[in-house]
Amino acid sequence: MKNFTQFESLALGQELIDLAKSYKNDSRKDISKGIGKRVGCIFLNPSLRTRVSTQIAAQNLGMEPIVLNMDKEGWALEMKDGEVMNKGTVEHIKDAAGVLGTYFDVLAIRAFPTLTQKNEDTEDFVLNQFIRHSGIPIVSLESAIRHPLQSLADMITMKENxxxxxxxxxxxxxxxxxxxxxxxxxxxxxxxxxxxxxxxxxxxxxxxxxxxxxxxxxxxxxxxxxxxxxxxxxxxxxxxxxxxxxxxxxxxxxxxxxxxxxxxxxxxxxxxxxxxxxxxxxxxxxxxxxxxLVQRQAENRIYAAQAVLSKIIG
Amino acid sequence: MKNFTQFESLALGQELIDLAKSYKNDSRKDISKGIGKRVGCIFLNPSLRTRVSTQIAAQNLGMEPIVLNMDKEGWALEMKDGEVMNKGTVEHIKDAAGVLGTYFDVLAIRAFPTLTQKNEDTEDFVLNQFIRHSGIPIVSLESAIRHPLQSLADMITMKENxxxxxxxxxxxxxxxxxxxxxxxxxxxxxxxxxxxxxxxxxxxxxxxxxxxxxxxxxxxxxxxxxxxxxxxxxxxxxxxxxxxxxxxxxxxxxxxxxxxxxxxxxxxxxxxxxxxxxxxxxxxxxxxxxxxLVQRQAENRIYAAQAVLSKIIG
Amino acid sequence: MKNFTQFESLALGQELIDLAKSYKNDSRKDISKGIGKRVGCIFLNPSLRTRVSTQIAAQNLGMEPIVLNMDKEGWALEMKDGEVMNKGTVEHIKDAAGVLGTYFDVLAIRAFPTLTQKNEDTEDFVLNQFIRHSGIPIVSLESAIRHPLQSLADMITMKENxxxxxxxxxxxxxxxxxxxxxxxxxxxxxxxxxxxxxxxxxxxxxxxxxxxxxxxxxxxxxxxxxxxxxxxxxxxxxxxxxxxxxxxxxxxxxxxxxxxxxxxxxxxxxxxxxxxxxxxxxxxxxxxxxxxLVQRQAENRIYAAQAVLSKIIG
Known part of the structure; x- marks a missing residue:
């Protein structure tokens, strides 16, 4: 599994659910697996549960998570190729994603839709620009059209019940x-x-x-x-x-x-x-x-993220 | 000691002062005590000293601190029970505190008074909503009516002098x-x-x-x-x-x-x-x-927080 | 080397380049060197690369980095001595730097110029106030007049090519x-x-x-x-x-x-x-x-910072 951005197959879904349940049972059993590895958590939109559960998931694997709230930190990215950047954007996604790709082992990205540019949103344009330009595995923390870590947590919760x-x-x-x-x-x-x-x-x-x-x-x-x-x-x-x-x-x-x-x-x-x-x-x-079951779904976000990160870092 | 939100007794005060002084003497002597435990530091209001000293105190015990600047991150909580949430608040304290209670071992909360709603403030309403709904130990990082970690640091400083x-x-x-x-x-x-x-x-x-x-x-x-x-x-x-x-x-x-x-x-x-x-x-x-003595008071904030966290995680 | 704020000598420059290259080759070889030591990263202005690369550099040495985005967190510092603080500033640099000096082993500071007060900028007034009042080693993360970690990364990159x-x-x-x-x-x-x-x-x-x-x-x-x-x-x-x-x-x-x-x-x-x-x-x-070479320069920011922190903590 290189990226985790959508449902892939029944077999992989089942494997991730089982792995997540094993982490729920013993959260630190793979505490040495991620030593020396870093996940960059890039938020182009606000987050509470997703941010914290991803940080905890990474720490449970011994990984070092670093959070970048790009929405809050005023770092407006240019997403379109070929633009003359003489307006509000300060850095091109090509360059930013490229640098982040040299700093981290995995990038986890939250990028909401515009809800006004239907074509751009349905192509999952921003997420795909990160995939294109970072050169490292990408985990979706909710994109324009999908929220796969939430769904994986939901599947775990339904299975448990x-x-x-x-x-x-x-x-x-x-x-x-x-x-x-x-x-x-x-x-x-x-x-x-x-x-x-x-x-x-x-x-x-x-x-x-x-x-x-x-x-x-x-x-x-x-x-x-x-x-x-x-x-x-x-x-x-x-x-x-x-x-x-x-x-x-x-x-x-x-x-x-x-x-x-x-x-x-x-x-x-x-x-x-x-x-x-x-x-x-x-x-x-x-x-x-x-x-x-809402509290159980939220709790399972930790183990969903932990299973995904664990699978990605191999 | 479950929560740390106010003065309890001379005996406990003395015990915390002595423990804090022992940490000041050797800050990492209990570095293994908190391994695998997490403290969520929730700021509904800004902080410099309190945020940093609490993070350091937690790290000195081997705990993992995660900071949530809810004031900055635009996550407006609904505090009143029974409200129809069709206005500015995005999540009810019941749900947010419940989730945080499943993510962390200890919650440390800063919640200033309104200075306009006297009854609500004097009841320490917001702090008590977190106590009510999180289900885990709560440390006050300054509530509407008390700032007990500051006072503990002040008592340490007076004792030293x-x-x-x-x-x-x-x-x-x-x-x-x-x-x-x-x-x-x-x-x-x-x-x-x-x-x-x-x-x-x-x-x-x-x-x-x-x-x-x-x-x-x-x-x-x-x-x-x-x-x-x-x-x-x-x-x-x-x-x-x-x-x-x-x-x-x-x-x-x-x-x-x-x-x-x-x-x-x-x-x-x-x-x-x-x-x-x-x-x-x-x-x-x-x-x-x-x-x-102001610099000494500030320095003692680390050891006050470390004593309190140490006592809470047992 | 106490502070790292500017070019000092050919010999020190060469030593830092060689040390950085050795870390690029094996980033975690000194992972125990900084255990129990903390670097406070103080941003009076926004940062992406500098913040992340400094955090990673510190972690690679076993140090604990703590980031304070003072620009974002609304903590306006008074920089001028003798002022009557009855306006917008909430804390004097003397007191803030003094406290940070008791909390950290090293302070890393970003303080851009005003571009309107030439004398103040050319004296590197803000950076020097931190040096004067913190009492601990200071690393410049870009001051009013210099960006030495960038330049060190640039020198590494030119040497490699x-x-x-x-x-x-x-x-x-x-x-x-x-x-x-x-x-x-x-x-x-x-x-x-x-x-x-x-x-x-x-x-x-x-x-x-x-x-x-x-x-x-x-x-x-x-x-x-x-x-x-x-x-x-x-x-x-x-x-x-x-x-x-x-x-x-x-x-x-x-x-x-x-x-x-x-x-x-x-x-x-x-x-x-x-x-x-x-x-x-x-x-x-x-x-x-x-x-x-822009991606290589950015990547070398990690090893430039790691060499500097390593040299400072001795």
């Missing part, structure tokens, strides 16, 4: 929000759930269809109540429109998941990648109940 | 400032000095009375010159009004401590928690003289 | 820019290239003469094309006027280095300290060609 032999019903449901939110978590969750051969239903108001590249094989059901019936796992997430790119079409509060929505799914576990806006996306009653 | 057998006269004197400053350092200094059984006099202009919860047992003297007479230690600090909450009543420059103020306290040592505004709170002549 | 026995022709050429840029890199490069006994020619439009303190011994040639003839190394850099302090006199695009400029220097290697504004200072064709 599934009786062996069962093929659970998984529902990804859209939730209201006040801001235009990227598609990365929803795309990746769908890509991984389908890749790991879960029975996946996606439900959202009309106009919120995700890019089919990620959802092919899932059942699409516009009636949320029908979709939720008999669900084992309900993944709650907002996203903006993909077809009418980056726009908010509905903030219909009836889509917020509450206990009443789960009357026909009595055993459903509820998931969210966090941060969650309480009582807008998801009700307090659910988040504070035993249904909620 | 007191001939054995003597009970020194300690004076806490208000000083002018141009901004509305919290009460935390003054409250804590009073609480600890009284708890450690020093003879404490507090002096300030009328209208600057501190919360009696912290000062009961001290002598209150409005005449600064009378208060300073025969002082062994003079602790200089500004604070805003507590009764007329968060307001500035006086900036009377005659309250700034100078050599002339100490004519009847020839041997007095002068203390300040830093940062100090020179020639506004305290004169250059004092800060640059042998009377000043 | 020079056939033994040859005395290469080195040209420092001014390049256009849209902002007023400090003189530090140009000054230091000249100081070190002359100190290491290279044959140095400096070329720039009239009005861009550097401070003679740094350039005495170099050939000054206003005709860029004449200067570049038979060059072995061409160092490209913008700077603002020194005589008409901090002003931009020319942004003449014909001074941007392109392949056409190097028609009479077919073997010239091209250098730049980065970040470089592509197609404003230097053309893509050069930066993307084998002529370019």
């Amino acid at each position: 599934t009786p062996s032999g069962k093929r659970p019903k998984v529902v990804l449901t859209w939730a209201p929000h006040i801001k235009a939110i990227p598609h990365a978590v929803a795309n990746s969750f769908s890509e991984w759930a389908l890749g790991m051969e879960y029975d996946l239903t996606i439900t959202h108001p009309e106009g919120y269809e995700l890019d089919e590249k990620f959802t092919k094989g899932a059942t699409l059901e516009y009636d949320q109540s029908k979709a939720l019936q008999d669900a084992d796992f309900v993944y709650v997430k907002n996203w903006s429109s993909f077809n009418d790119y980056g726009k908010i079409h509905s903030t219909d509060p009836s889509w917020m998941l509450t206990e009443a929505h789960l009357s026909k799914a009595p055993d459903a576990k509820v998931m969210h990648c966090l941060p969650v806006r309480r009582n807008l996306e998801l009700s307090d009653e659910i988040l504070d109940s035993d249904r909620s | 007191t001939p054995s057998g003597k009970r020194p006269k300690v004076v806490l004197t208000w000083a002018p400032h141009i901004k509305a400053i919290p009460h935390a350092v003054a409250n804590s200094f009073s609480e600890w000095a009284l708890g450690m059984e020093y003879d404490l006099t507090i002096t300030h202009p009328e209208g600057y009375e501190l919360d009696e919860k912290f000062t009961k047992g001290a002598t209150l003297e409005y005449d600064q010159s009378k208060a300073l007479q025969d002082a062994d230690f003079v602790y200089v600090k500004n604070w805003s009004s507590f009764n007329d909450y968060g307001k500035i009543h006086s900036t009377d420059p005659s309250w700034m401590l100078t050599e002339a103020h100490l004519s009847k306290a020839p041997d007095a040592k002068v203390m300040h928690c830093l940062p100090v505004r020179r020639n506004l709170e305290l004169s250059d002549e004092i800060l640059d003289s042998d009377r000043s | 020079t056939p033994s026995g040859k005395r290469p022709k080195v040209v420092l050429t001014w390049a256009p820019h849209i902002k007023a840029i400090p003189h530090a890199v140009a000054n230091s490069f000249s100081e070190w290239a002359l100190g290491m006994e290279y044959d140095l020619t400096i070329t720039h439009p009239e009005g861009y003469e550097l401070d003679e303190k740094f350039t005495k011994g170099a050939t000054l040639e206003y005709d860029q094309s004449k200067a570049l003839q038979d060059a072995d190394f061409v160092y490209v850099k913008n700077w603002s006027s020194f005589n008409d302090y901090g002003k931009i006199h020319s942004t003449d695009p014909s001074w941007m280095l392109t392949e056409a400029h190097l028609s009479k220097a077919p073997d010239a290697k091209v250098m730049h300290c980065l970040p470089v504004r592509r197609n404003l200072e230097l053309s893509d064709e050069i930066l993307d060609s084998d002529r370019s």
